[in-house]
Amino acid sequence: MNKLPRSKLSFLLAAGASAVLLAACSSSNDSAPEPDPVPPTTQKSNILFVVIDDFGLDQLTSYGYGGAVPPKTPNLTAIAKAGLQFRQAWSMPTCTPTRATFFTGRYPSSTNILNAVVSTDLANSEISPYEVTLPKLLRSQGYTSALIGKMHLTGTDLGTAANLPYGHQTMWKLGWDYFDGYLDGAPYPIDTRAGLSNLAEGTHKCGFVSNTTMDPTNGADSGACYFVTNSCEPISRSAQIPTPGRSCMERGGIFDPGQSCQSSLPTHLDFTTQNGYYTGEFVQSWPDGRTRKVGATDPSARGYRSTMETDRAVAWAAQQDQDTPWMMSVGYSAVHAPLQVPPLALISETTPGRNDNLLCSPASDLEGVPGQITGLIDDHIITNLMVEAMDKEIGRLLVELKLATWNPDGTLNYQPEKTNTVVVVMGDNGTYVNSVKFTAPGQFDPTRAKGFPYQTGVSVPLLVAGPMVEQPGREVSHQVSSPDLYQLFAEIAGADLATQVPSNRPVDAQPMLAYLTTPGHGAIRTLNFTEMGTNFTNPSTTATPQPCVLEAANVCFTIFPNKALCDDQSGIWYGAGSGLAGVPADGFSQCGQVMSYRQALDADDQVDVLPDSQKAVSDGLYKLVRLDRKTYTTDTANPINASYLENVNTDELYQIDMAVPNPKLDRSGSAIAVGSPVITAPLPADAQQAYDKLKAEMDTRDQVARYNYLYDTVHCPGDGNRDGVVDQTDLANWTELSQLNLYEGVAQSSWYDFNHDGKTDATDRAIIEKNMGKTCSLSPT
Incomplete structure (x- = not known):
């Protein structure tokens, strides 16, 4: 064994x-x-x-x-x-x-x-x-x-x-x-080339050149430590410097393994890449x-x-x-993340x-x-x-x-x-x-x-x-x-x-x-x-978020627009260029496809979808967690066909106590009761009283969230500064922002992008003018 x-x-x-x-x-x-x-x-x-x-x-x-x-x-x-x-x-x-x-x-x-x-x-x-x-x-x-x-x-x-x-x-x-x-x-992310552009990605996963004990193949026990100031110092392994490559990195330099200092910076040293x-x-x-x-x-x-x-x-x-x-x-x-060893x-x-x-x-x-x-x-x-x-x-x-x-x-x-x-x-x-x-x-x-x-x-x-x-x-x-x-x-x-x-x-x-x-x-x-919850997504962007799975948390989400961010979080990328057998070259677009793909490999796979919205409220003894999660059809034979089904709301009620040494936590399977969309099963008197109180607060917070999420488009379009009135101040603010951060001659996203199209343009000005003089409530009550 x-x-x-x-x-x-x-x-x-x-x-x-x-x-x-x-x-x-x-x-x-x-x-x-x-x-x-x-x-x-x-x-x-x-x-x-x-x-x-x-x-x-x-x-x-x-x-x-x-x-x-x-x-x-x-x-x-x-x-x-x-x-x-x-x-x-x-x-x-x-x-x-x-x-x-x-x-x-x-x-x-x-x-x-x-x-x-x-x-x-x-x-x-x-x-x-x-x-x-x-x-x-x-x-x-x-x-x-x-x-x-x-x-x-x-x-x-x-x-x-x-x-x-x-x-x-x-x-x-x-x-x-x-x-x-x-x-x-x-x-x-960690630069796994350790600043050496003549190496392949992944050669030095720590961000520095290892010593020969750590890596007999690619490691080195001596070399030249170059600095961005064009200076250089020879450096060798010793009791005080167990890993020359790491010591050089800690000082802000790039280690050229097995080499001596030259009068000019070698062309393969890359000081532009973050590490x-x-x-x-x-x-x-x-x-x-x-x-x-x-x-x-x-x-x-x-x-x-x-x-x-x-x-x-x-x-x-x-x-x-x-x-x-x-x-x-x-x-x-x-x-x-990324987790990286600090200076000795x-x-x-x-x-x-x-x-x-x-x-x-x-x-x-x-x-x-x-x-x-x-x-x-x-x-x-x-x-x-x-x-x-x-x-x-x-x-x-x-x-x-x-x-x-x-x-x-x-x-x-x-x-x-x-x-x-x-x-x-x-x-x-x-x-x-x-x-x-x-x-x-x-x-x-x-x-x-x-x-x-x-x-x-x-x-x-x-x-x-x-x-x-x-x-x-x-x-x-x-x-x-x-x-x-x-x-x-x-x-x-x-x-x-x-x-x-x-x-x-x-x-x-x-x-x-x-x-x-x-x-x-x-x-x-x-x-x-x-x-x-879920931020407002820019429809004008050329980068599209694709699925990433965190194995340790058993969760799939579509937040990151590229593989590097997923990798940085110790995730598995299912988007374009995933490199996984059976995943399309341009990747999956949503987590339902990922779950179907994974269940085809392992019918007991437990990965679920990160909820669109997650809220929790507590009185210090009881805690109510409310989740709003997408659900999908399953097609293990052809995962690309898995499609969005509906959003499901769930209430979970827990008892909590941040006691020492081992607190009572809201672990999976420890809920007093679970209900979808709300808990209807009978509860003990104390738990029922707590749930009623927490549910009332949660309902209020849900109402506030819905109201604010629709404020720009439904409740008060044109009030970009959220003062409760559409007026000349809004027009002046739009004028300022419409001249900033231009791309192809048009200002990009701002707080005056009322139709959430990623542009602060004439359409948004027209919304202000149409609603000029309107007064609005800043809350749903």
């Missing part, structure tokens, strides 16, 4: 004893040196908002979870110990909807930002410049603001930039004084409207992403006037996998176990390494902002009461499927992770520390939701939503400040809500 290598078997199945790491992650002690913080003043508090990507509650030992071998997060633990830890914080199931709630205070169905934005979506599914965004709100209180790193609030500048009306000025138009980050939703976490493509914008794009050929865009993101945040903060309060939002790309310097010597020469190498596919299991183990190890590296950079961020210092033993000495800065850390959605901690403590559910409204997909860490936090070290058990941060930041800044946000379109956010200032404060939010 094939056996799993001892080191990896131990990693996957080790007992929860490693949770003792938590005790070693103390934030400060009485004998520790005093930090040198910025002294508190009468000035309004600065705000540092850190968003972590694809990082669920399952990862953290401070919450009592983390799996058998948790990642080391001493600095996040230090923040938790110095402030508050919210146990029932919900995000939305995917990134763009959650991040939009932070800065608008509105649920996704209030803005039509229903899923992660891709290039084939309309601008109508992005944050509108007419919203009272958080940076605009804080500006009214004298704040300056910056957004650093990944936030994925807009379309990209790829191709014709069809959903980016303001181009590289977009973040400035949305209210940020400074932007230095990515328009993309994730790092680019996962080791390059970036930063867009910068300033208050005066200037913009700049920094790509992989710029030295400042080469290095490790978590480090580059920290460096950029520190640089901006250092330039700020101490008399002006600021809010800086820092979006770390980690731990979003950011990882402790004792961390499992740090010195594993077989990790992320061709040899790891030859260890005598099914590739799918091997890949999952490697994914867990690499995730841990990436989390630890990010945690180290978050600690450095606090230290270099002078909010903390390092203790002699390397732990973080963080005393927020001696600073004038509030620090807030939150995950944007649950952990992605391949990285979920499914073992005890925690035992989260990878089949219901990111992309689903179940607990594994939306239960995220939320840490808040600052000078106004009373009795730090507390845990708040009350429910909070991602849009509530909008109101929390407003409260911290002293902004009055009643005077700043139009009364006819109130936000969904609930207040949170009382949890910081008043220990023991009762619950403010009675119901928690999360949702995701």
Whole structure:
């Protein structure tokens, strides 16, 4: 029988004893040196908002979870110990909807930002410049603001930039004084040529040239390390440099294996291609409207992403006037796919996998176990390494902002009461499927992770520390939701939503400040809500989404327009160029065909369709999940003939409890009752009462979603700025947008594209003129 290598078997199945790491992650002690913080003043508090990507509650030992071998997060633990830890914080199931709630205070169905934005979506599914965004709100209180790193609030500048009306000025138009980050939703795929254009794709799957132990065929133990500045250094394997190719990549270079440095760059070195976490493509914008794009050929865009993101945040903060309060939002790309090993310097010597020469190498596919299991183990190890590296950079961020210092033993000495800065850390959605901690403590559910409204997909860490936090070290058990941060930041800044946000379109956010200032404060939010759906698709795009299947989640979806994005998410592509036997050359167009194809190969195949709409609401004890999913006919003999049948609605009722060490989760098969379209079977009295309450809220949210989805075309065509009236302001806004982002002489998608045809043209102007003077309700009630 094939056996799993001892080191990896131990990693996957080790007992929860490693949770003792938590005790070693103390934030400060009485004998520790005093930090040198910025002294508190009468000035309004600065705000540092850190968003972590694809990082669920399952990862953290401070919450009592983390799996058998948790990642080391001493600095996040230090923040938790110095402030508050919210146990029932919900995000939305995917990134763009959650991040939009932070800065608008509105649920996704209030803005039509229903899923992660891709290039084939309309601008109508992005944050509108007419919203009272958080940076605009804080500006009214004298704040300056910056957004650093990944936030994925807009379309990209790829191709014709069809959903980016303001181009590289977009973040400035949305209210940020400074932007230095990515328009993309994730790092680019790993460059498996490692920057060597004379090699075939897939030669170096880690993104660097392996050593000869890792890859005897293509590896190298010496060579030349070239940099984009045209400089070069010889580099050889040693005790300090176990893998020269990796060391060169970590420094931003390209390793030419087995070669010596030449006087000019060899022509086969490709510095233009992005390489996962080791390059970036930063867009910068300033208050005066200037913009700049920094790509992989710029030295400042080469290095490790978590480090580059920290460096950029520190640089901006250092330039700020101490008399002006600021809010800086820092979006770390980690731990979003692609999973890629971080620099050795950011990882402790004792961390499992740090010195594993077989990790992320061709040899790891030859260890005598099914590739799918091997890949999952490697994914867990690499995730841990990436989390630890990010945690180290978050600690450095606090230290270099002078909010903390390092203790002699390397732990973080963080005393927020001696600073004038509030620090807030939150995950944007649950952990992605391949990285979920499914073992005890925690035992989260990878089949219901990111992309689903179940607990594994939306239960995220939320840490808040600052000078106004009373009795730090507390845990708040009350429910909070991602849009509530909008109101929390407003409260911290002293902004009055009643005077700043139009009364006819109130936000969904609930207040949170009382949890910081008043220990023991009762619950403010009675119901928690999360949702995701389907963005408006651009019919003018030449790229058409095709099916992708995530095996580990048993789900098929048609969101990605190309194979590269599917591959990047560890999916199997069934679109054009899939390379799978029996799949047409131009691919399948929908998931019904994919399911028929798979069932022809295996009648018991369990892959289902990602719902068009997913919502969940909870009172903290019971949880209602509502799904709206396409169904298809089945034709295993000729899968291309499978066709759309109808959409089916389903209600699922669960009991939940985020207990320690193993929470009660909404796992498959654990529902109290399931009904289609609603639950009609008799329920116990408590469950029935809860269902009636949750169903009423869900029905209301469905009504809101339907109303807003049809607002442009049915309820109030012509009101592009959503102020409830079609007037000259709308005509002026259309005039501006109709002259921007032209393609073949016509402006592309914008918030004034009322017929959703991907163009902002004379047809949309005619809609405004036809409805001029019309007043509309901004809600269905």
